[in-house]
Amino acid sequence: MMGEGALALDPLVVGVVLAMALVTALTKVGGLWLLRRLEVSERLEAALSVLPGAIVIAILGPELATGGPAEWGAAGVVLLVMWRTESIPLSLCSGVGTVVLFRAIL
Amino acid sequence: MTKTDGDDAEYDSGGATAHPENASVGEASTSDGTEAITFDRSGIRAGFLTCLPIALGVGGYGIAFGMLARRAGLSVAEAALMSATLLAGAAQIIAVELWTEPIPVTAIIIATLAINLRYSLMGAALGPWLGRLSPLRSYGSLLVMADENWALTMREFQSGSGRGAFLLGTGIAMWVFWVTSTIIGAAAGGMIGDPASYGIDFVLAAVFVALATELWEGRSTLVPWLVALATAVVAAALVPGQWYILLGGFAAAAVEVVRHDG
Incomplete structure (x- = not known):
């Protein structure tokens, strides 16, 4: 059962969601838009190339820092499985399985 | 002096690189170089x-x-x-x-x-x-x-x-x-x-x-990632909100710009 108001659309909520959607769309197309108008130096290219990994690490670091041994161990399992198998589904499942197991026994 | 002068060097670098994007004039331009x-x-x-x-x-x-x-x-x-x-x-x-x-x-x-x-x-x-x-x-x-x-x-x-x-x-x-x-x-x-x-x-x-x-691209990734990690962890503790993500990213990019020199 979905409960009361599952299909409700509050005008304010819809407005906020659409504003978020607009901002998101601008960030998604903005990089290419700028790139088409900019002369990209080799130096800028080098900086751009490290950004994806750096951003992933910047999200992950504080996230794991607030966790405990269960999260750290599970992160290690994801790393190992991903490195060995290069399968995202497999590494996700083993990571989630490990975190549940570790939280139960630690 | 045996060194080539500045002008020649410029022409060299300009002429040696074929820009695939500029090849749109010829329609069958994609046979060898770029896909x-x-x-x-x-x-x-x-x-x-x-x-x-x-x-x-x-x-x-x-x-x-x-x-x-x-x-x-x-x-x-x-x-x-x-x-x-x-x-x-x-x-x-x-x-x-x-x-x-x-x-x-x-x-x-x-x-x-x-x-x-x-x-x-x-x-x-x-x-x-x-x-x-x-x-x-x-x-x-x-x-x-x-x-x-x-x-x-x-x-x-x-x-x-x-x-x-x-x-x-x-x-x-x-x-x-x-x-x-x-x-x-x-x-x-x-x-x-x-x-x-x-x-x-x-x-x-x-x-x-x-x-x-x-x-992960090997050892070249290590320095920017460590910079991103350290910046993000410190910023997450000191700066409110989610700015630590961008701060970490930009710190790594800045370090890469500096390193590109040497």
Whole structure:
């Protein structure tokens, strides 16, 4: 059962969601838009190339820092499985399985 | 002096590099150097099928988002609308974590911008390929870009397949699973207990660990990543909100600019 108001659309909520959607769309197309108008130096290219990994690490670091041994161990399992198998589904499942197991026994 | 003078050197570097983008004058210009870029149904199909297993994994994350959204007070329809129009997992999860009554509109919009600015950089990284497609095709494809399918597309483009529609195909797979799983999570939200007891709260971290493993390029990656890590951890403790993500990214980029010199 979905409960009361599952299909409700509050005008304010819809407005906020659409504003978020607009901002998101601008960030998604903005990089290419700028790139088409900019002369990209080799130096800028080098900086751009490290950004994806750096951003992933910047999200992950504080996230794991607030966790405990269960999260750290599970992160290690994801790393190992991903490195060995290069399968995202497999590494996700083993990571989630490990975190549940570790939280139960630690 | 045996050194060639400045002018000659300039001509040299200018003439030696054939710019594939400038070759559009000759229609049959793609025979040897750079691959032709296509945009067709087979590219969409290839992207869709390649992304399916990943999209399935992302679905677990969508269920978590739906549950969190429902707990924050959004209806199933509102959560689904957000997933359908944003397709931006991290920003959506953080937005519903900020979501209270009354809604902190400014904080949510700024957080969305701060978290999603990375997409501009990711989109720019796809520029060498997407830039050769028409604006409608390239910008349209970018709208369905998220972290996971960006990584897949980067890998595909770098392999030289020239399938310009690959991003759109992966994006369609992501969108379908993301929206569907959001609805499932939001509808089940009331019935399923604490996500932590199923480890669902860990899916986000797991996705990013997997992503980091894929983005690792060997020792050259180590310094920028350590800089990003240190900056982000310190900034997360000192700066309110989500700015630590961009600060970490920009610190790494700045270090790379400096290192590029030497």
